[in-house]
Amino acid sequence: MASKIIFFFLFILFPSSQFHLCGAQTLVKAGYWYASGEFPIQDINSALFTHLSYAFADVNASNYQLLIPSASQQYFSTFPTIVKRRNPSVKPLLSIWNGISATGKSIAGENVNDSVLSSMVSASSKRKAFIDSSIKTARRYGFQGIDLFWVWPNSTDLSNIGVLLDEWRAAINSEQRQPAESQLILTLAIRYLPTIEMVSYPIDSIRRNVDWAHVVAYDYHLPTRENFTGLHAALYNPSSNVNTDFGIREWLNKGMPPSKLVLGLPYHGYAWKLVSSQDNAIGAPASGPAVNIDGSMGYKAIKSYIRDYGYGATSVYNATYVVNLLTTPTIWINFDDVEAIKAKMSYVKEKKLIGFKAFQLSNDDNWVLSRAAQGGENQANKQQLLLKIILPVSLIVILAVAILGYVPPEYVRKGIYSMKYDVYSFGVLLLQIISGKRNTCYYGPQENLNLLEYAYELWSDDRGTEFIDTSLDDSSSTCKIMRCMQIALLCVQENPENRPTMLEVFSMLKNASMAATTPRRPAFSLKADKNTGSTSASQQEICSFNDPQISQLEPR
CATH class of the missing domain: 1.10.510.10 (Transferase(Phosphotransferase) domain 1)
Structure with a gap:
């Protein structure tokens, strides 16, 4: 006995055991490295992440194959190798995007041009050219997965996206790989709501084909398009459905399993110019962006702005909305600081989502936010x-x-x-x-x-x-x-x-x-x-x- x-x-005690903790799994800790920025690849603390996305490759409007911007060609072939030096287990992903505005700053906002992607998904031959090119390019440069960052498709594109994912997954599954190569990961960025103009995302296809989908849970309100202050990444909002919790619950209610959802964490905020120094509440009248041309500010820049402002300036954490706020007589800034990031990671755990994906890494300040995001898995x-x-x-x-x-x-x-x-x-x-x-x-x-x-x-x-x-x-x-x-x-x-x-x-x-x-x-x-x-x-x-x-x- x-x-x-x-x-x-x-x-x-042995790893081969089937005795697993209930619900235990490796937390997805992902982030985007923006190739058009000034943050060197070698400065990425890849030990803090499980997946790192190179952002971004474009799509050629003529042949629908992947197009590497000339300005980032030098980084493309070195990214996988460099991030693996510090963390050999990190998985580099090639992220595809075709909606960068002329300023290169708009990520989920206005004036983006998705016509190339819309055209690509509309025809079988175009989809095949895109899929074959994405797999070939990922393998050529040593990436272990592919990410599609298409946040603003038209409602008419949604059914075609489902077809694209079916064909993409089939191509990945049937790829003739080298013995040392693992199957490519396939991920997708999705809006915080599962519908666009009353048309639903192809949830069955997403669930069936992607390893996980990253919910772009930010840029809800922007100073370039609204004349009142608004929270761009509120987790909750008692007076509006424009918040992350509402969106996540909608995805789950429509059948998206939490084991396929990754929460987007913004490492940026927005600054509004107040109309009146006497009214700085959420929803206060504003006259456009402050600080810079579109009001967008990276976390590092916001913290620097607070330090430079002086006079005891400090941000205040609002637990009702899960957001940090900085107000001056003329400027109103909302962003996610450590408290908000930790609260969102508790939410990830509560909803049994499988991790986070940060946009973008160069905006972090000495990895303060990225370390805060580790809390869920540290426990x-x-x-x-x-x-x-x-x-x-x-x-x-x-x-x-x-x-x-x-x-x-x-x-x-x-x-x-x-x-x-x-x-x-x-x-x-x-x-x-x-x-x-x-x-x-x-x-x-x-x-x-x-x-x-x-x-x-x-x-x-x-x-x-x-x-x-x-x-x-x-x-x-x-x-x-x-x-x-x-x-x-x-x-x-x-x-x-x-x-x-x-x-x-x-x-x-x-x-x-x-x-x-x-x-x-x-x-x-x-x-x-x-x-x-x-x-x-x-x-x-x-x-x-x-x-x-x-x-x-x-x-x-």
């Missing part, structure tokens, strides 16, 4: 580390219990105190690991419950999460820990016949879909069972517990 226990823990990493520590330690404890272990109540009633180790002892240990509490103490409101009773009472009242040690608890894996608690309670039931075998325990922990019965009252219970009304027979017969002396050696 002991060998089965050891095998069980080895199974958990999961902390838990993984704790489990990696706890589980090997528990293996040592298992071996110790095989010698000095907890004694099942039926042994105690017969006066047998031996070296035997069985499923009951395992259940006690598992409850101690989950709770971080000792079994020789008392718990509960009146501190009159032993650990087994305390666990059972919380479980029966649907309050099992209160039992979990706070250092282990995490919303992305609570369901797995709760299943461990259920199995542990099954192991310590009063009647030995109701306890599972170690083989059954092993199977239930290994296979989350395997049914587990509802636990009954544990042994040594002082309180009456809610179902039967009787107290524990072991408690009626035994006055002390879990403190026997070894009086008999009986190897198993």
